[in-house]
Amino acid sequence: MQAIQDHYPAEFSHCYGCGPANPHGFHLKSYIDGERTHARFTPASMYSGGYPGNVYGGMLASLLDCHGTASAAAFAYRAQSRVMGDGGPPIRFVTGSLKVDYRRPTPLGVELLIEGTLCSLEGRKAVIDLTLSAGGEVCVTGVMVAVQFVAKA
Numbered sequence: 001m002q003a004i005q006d007h008y009p010a011e012f013s014h015c016y017g018c019g020p021a022n023p024h025g026f027h028l029k030s031y032i033d034g035e036r037t038h039a040r041f042t043p044a045s046m047y048s049g050g051y052p053g054n055v056y057g058g059m060l061a062s063l064l065d066c067h068g069t070a071s072a073a074a075f076a077y078r079a080q081s082r083v084m085g086d087g088g089p090p091i092r093f094v095t096g097s098l099k100v101d102y103r104r105p106t107p108l109g110v111e112l113l114i115e116g117t118l119c120s121l122e123g124r125k126a127v128i129d130l131t132l133s134a135g136g137e138v139c140v141t142g143v144m145v146a147v148q149f150v151a152k153a
């Protein structure tokens with residue numbers, strides 16, 4: 001199954017967190033399944049936080065960042081009854097704002113599950129609720145305002 005990011009047009013595929021064309025990045029892969037999106041990622045041990053065994057907060061925020069914009073794109077395609085990669089004008093979102101709540105330490109060395117649900121979609125603005133879980137426990141929650149990207153003339 002192709003990920004949402006696999007449908008990004010080449011010129012928008014360089015994101016450090018999720019761009020397929022960035023050889024140094026994380027290559028996060030997000031998928032839509034019904035009313036929810038999901039991605040799985042296991043941070044390498046170098047992404048340690050201040051004390052051993054836990055993930056660095058900036059890494060966690062970046063996972064929400066990339067998964068949130070991918071989710072916004074997938075929900076926008078669906079709202080327009082379109083399919084990603086349909087040959088029509090690409091729909092891409094950027095992060096306008098991202099609020100992150102770190103609810104408990106996130107363990108390193110464990111696969112993390114990042115999930116997104118659509119809170120609202122109006123005009124160019126999508127609000128996405130995000131959670132990041134480890135071993136079934138929610139460690140991080142977030143709310144993103146994603147804004148549809150429009151190329152300046």
Ligand SMILES: CCCCCCCC(=O)SCCNC(=O)CCNC(=O)[C@H](O)C(C)(C)COP(=O)(O)OP(=O)(O)OC[C@H]1O[C@@H](n2cnc3c(N)ncnc32)[C@H](O)[C@@H]1OP(=O)(O)O
Pocket residue numbers: 012015065066069092093094095096097123124125145147148149150
């Ligand atoms: C293109 C592929 C990129 C891949 C994305 C990967 C994830 C990322 O890390 S993105 C990088 C981090 N984000 C950025 O660099 C974005 C930088 N900011 C910008 O480019 C602009 O400020 C941008 C696009 C968000 C909004 O600017 P602009 O296009 O002029 O839109 P604007 O008319 O001001 O706002 C549109 C709507 O969004 C809302 N909005 C804009 N910014 C925010 C914000 N920070 N918080 C809440 N709402 C906002 C506005 O209120 C407006 O809402 P409404 O239609 O209800 O009035």
